[in-house]
Amino acid sequence: MTIDWSRERILIFAPHPDDETLGCGGLMSKAKEAGAQVYIQFLTVGDTKDHSPKGVSTATERFGEIKEVADFYRWDDWHIAFPGDEYHLRLDAVPRFDLANAIENDSPLSIAEIAPTVVVAPHRSSYNQDHQVTAEAVHTALRPSNARLRHHPRIVLAYEEAADQWRYGEAASPDLLVELDDRHIDAKIAAMRLYGTQVHDHPHTRSEQTLRSLATLRGMQAGVVAAEGFHAMRIVA
Template sequence: MRSILVLAAHPDDEVLGCGGTLAKLADEGATIHVAFLADGVFSREGDAGVQQAELTARRAAAQKACDILGVKSVFFGEFPDNRMDTIALLDIIKPIEALIARYHPDTVFTHHAGDVNVDHRRTHEAIVTACRPQCGHPVKTVLCFEVPSSTEWQLPGSAPVFSPNWFVDISNTLDRKLAALNAYAAELHAWPHPRSLQGVLHLAHWRGATVGVDAAEAFILGRQLA
């Protein structure tokens, strides 16, 4: 049985980046674990009480979304939101290594190196080290996803371009991706923001059209050992 680990900076990144793929893999019998590294809330305005309430609500939304997608377990880290660049890289790598040791995933999904969001970039950087191809390491495939309102907002020449070379047909699971995204209603914006239901739907159909299917999610293959 396949074991999949999603390492995302914030709750909702997993749905935006690979929700349809996760639902498809779950249907195929894979065991899926999702880990969020940062709290996703405490960089926002508001007093401690409001922020704590938002954290509780967002974690509940994450659990609901992951249940819809068929995820087996959800882990919540506590790195500071939008401040992971203030944390020593080794301190980010260590809990990732612990998750890999616990779940023995053959495949890891994570962020693109060129995202605008600093937590996304820091997560990617830590995973490069945690998934280095040592003898006996369980991770054989590393795939980097795109997150609307981060990946496409980078300026030309400022970071690596998201140029996908791996696509997953999610024509039959797009509805579950959107249902999971609805669990994060508080995080969505109105169209034409890219992190709106319409924006996510349009992106799925566009990625599908580029490879001849109705809907797809796009990735950059970081490494694969066959």
């Protein structure tokens, strides 16, 4: 199938700042290049202990990084639904009702407010609890119903990240591959560099080599130079 990205209004759900770039940085570059609208709904951000020399990345630092990445990609808007250490890496303690309502109706970038034609969210197979509950809450918010009463995006996708395969049992392979050119992958890498507190040297799931390798693998599977893989939850032609 061929998607005319110039006509799409895309709403991407990211549990944390950088997930949108890791999962669909190439797609964002391709879509904005074509003229699409792109909105990013982050779920949470807070201070995070890490393996950097400083040992922590602060919410203030990450807000600054978001602004740089937003300018780089020319997002139409972005928002954080549950900011602060009370929620960061603790979204599994938030009632599903509250998460789904924020996603569906209550956030300034909710599905009801933006009326997106395309929704993209993380895949449930992630080991990260914030990713899991975000995926499930988006799934709930997009439940089938009367499209005359509730907005139904034509396309609903789940993006993958390199570490999603780290789980018990077999993780399903993506069933939708979006072809990308080298410039789209270069843009993805450049955006990740702007997330300076989150990017790492190889071997790491957020290293440049990992991102390029996954794009090359998905491209090979599609017979093209590069691609990003997605799980199709709904496609209405």
